[in-house]
Amino acid sequence: MYQPTIGLEIHVELKTRTKMFCGCLNDPLEKHPNINICPVCLGHPGTLPTINKKAVEAVLKLGLALNSKIPETSKFDRKNYFYPDLPKGYQISQYDAPLVIGGELNGIKLRRVHLEEDTARLIHSTDDAHSLVDFNRAGVPLMELVTEPDIKTGKEAVAFAKELQLILRHLGISDADMEKGQMRVEANVSVSKDNELGTKVEVKNLNSFRAVEEAIDYEIKRQIESLENGHKIRHETRGWDEFEKKTKSQRLKEEAHDYRYFPEPDLPLMDLTKFNLEELKISIPELPDQKRTRFSKEYNLAPNQAEILIEDRLLAQYFEEAVSELDAEIGGIDTEQRGIAIQTLFNYLTSDLKGLMAEQKIGIQELNITPENFADLVVLINKGELSSRLAKDILKEMFLSGRDPRQIIEEKGLKQVSDEEIIKKMAEEVVAENPKAVEDYKKGKETALQFLIGKTMAKLKGQGKPEIIEKLLKETLTKTK
Ligand code: ADP
Ligand code: ZN
Ligand code: MG
DSSP, X not given: XXXXXXXXXXXXXXXXXXXSSSSSBOOTTOSSTTOSOOTXXXXXXXXXXXXXXXXXXXXXXXXXXXXXXXXXXXXXXXXXXOOTTOTTSEEEEOSSSOSEEOOEETTEEEEEEEEEEOOOEEEEOTTSSOEEEETTSTTOEEEEEEEOSOBOSHHHHHHHHHHHHXXXXXXXXXXXXXXXXXXXXXXXEEEESSSSOOOOEEEEEEOSHHHHHHHHHHHHHXXXXXXXXXXXXXXXXXXXXXXXXXXXXXXXXXXXXGGTOEEOXXXXXXXXXXXXXXXXXXXXXXOHXXXXXXXXXXXXXXXXXXXXXXXOHHHHHHHHHHHHHHHHHHTTSXXXXXXXXXXXXXXXXXXXXXXXXXXXXXXXXXXXSOHHHHHHHHHHHHTTSSOHHHHHHHHHHHHHHOOOHHHHHHHHTOOXXXXXXXXXXXXXXXXHHOXXXXXXXXXXXXXXXXXXXXXXXXXXXXXXXXXXXXXXXHHHHHXXX
C-alpha cells in the first residue's frame, strides 16, 4: 500500500497600498503596462530598497492568527537567478530567518511564512518570437506560506487552501483570488510504501481549487504506477495541463545552493520585538472557525448554512443585524419559535433576496432594504399574516422601493385574508360551481382537493390563508352530498 504525502507552498499577494520595497502603487491588476514603476522596482543600479512595514505587519498578523511563533529577529536574503521577469537578477526573499515559524491550520502543521517581492509579468507573443515585460507587478509584496508534509489527499489540500483564503480575507490581508493570481498554490507530492518519505515532485500551474485537487490526485496515481512499473521518481517540477488533465515535466528541480542565497546587504536585520504584537493581536477580527461555533450556538444554523455566511462577510453582517432586529421585535418568545423565525430569515435572505440581488446585479451595500424592514417581513410571515407567495411579492416591492412591508401591505390591500367568514363563503361557491371535482374528491382523488383549493384561492385573489382554505373546504365538502 502506497501512502501519499503532500506539502503545500502558497504564495499570496498582499493588498498593501504600496509595493514591498518602494513607494509605487501596489496594483498588479492594472491593465496599462509599466505605469506603477520606479527605479527601485526596476532594479536600477544605485537604488536602495526600504521595507514596507505594513507588509511585515500583515504577515505577523497572520502568524498570530495561526498560533505560530514570531522570532525576535528576521532578515531578508537575496535569491539569485536569471530570468527576464526579475530586473535585478535576484529576488529579495527570506531564506533562513523567516518572519513566522510553525503554527497550525485545519490540523496541518505549518513550517514557515516569509515575505518576498513578486516578479514582473511576461507577455509572450503568439508567434513565440518575442516577449514583453510589464513591471507593474514587480516588487508587489508576496507572502509565502509553507506547510509541513502533513497532507494526504487532494481534497485535504483544497480544504486547507480554502480555509487559508477565508482567513486572509477576514484579516483583510489579501483578496486571495486564485483566478486573479492573488493566491498561487504549488503542491509537493510523493508516495511511499514505508516510513521514509519518497522523492517529491513539485506541481505548478494550479490556477483553481479544482486544479489543485485534480493535479494532486493525478500525480499520486502517476507516481504509484511509475514505481509499480519499476521506474524511479525524478526530483522535478511538473506543470498541470488543464486541458489534458495531466502533469507534465517542466524541469529538474534546482537545489537551494543553486540560488546562492546570501543576506541582503542593503536592508537592516529586522528587530521584531519593536513591533507591537499585543496590538496586532487585538486587531485580529473574529476568524472563520470562531464564527462557525458562534453561528451554530447563537442562531442554531446548520454547518452548511453557517458556511454561506462565513464566505460572504457583508451578507453575514446583514444577517446578524436583521436577527438583532428580529430579537428586538419578538424578544422574549421561546427559543424554539425564535429558531423558526431565524430559519425563515435565513431562507428569505439567502434564496429570495440573494436571487433578486443577482438578477438586478446589485451588491448588499447597495441594497435598499434595511435589516429592520427585512426583520419586519419575517415577523409577518411567521405570524401567518402572509402566505409565502404574498411574501415574495412584498419582498420584491421592498427591494424596488425600499419601503416598509406593513406600508406596502396596507397600500395595496394585500393583507392576507384569514377571515373565516369570507373564506367559507368562497369555499361554498367553489363547491357549488365544480360538481365534477367534488365527485372526484368523494371518490378519493387527492388532486381534486388541490384543484378546489386553487379555485378558492383565485376567488380570494391569492390572499387567502392556505391552511384555513383547506380546513373550510373539507368542512364544506363533508356537508355536501
Ligand atoms: P525544497 O528544499 O525542495 O524546497 P522543502 O524541504 O523546503 O523542499 O519543502 C518544500 C515543501 O515540500 C514543503 O511544503 C514540504 O512540506 C514539502 N515536502 C518536503 N518533502 C516532501 C516529500 N517527501 N513529499 C511531499 N512533500 C514534501
Ligand atoms: Zn517602484
Ligand atoms: Mg523550498
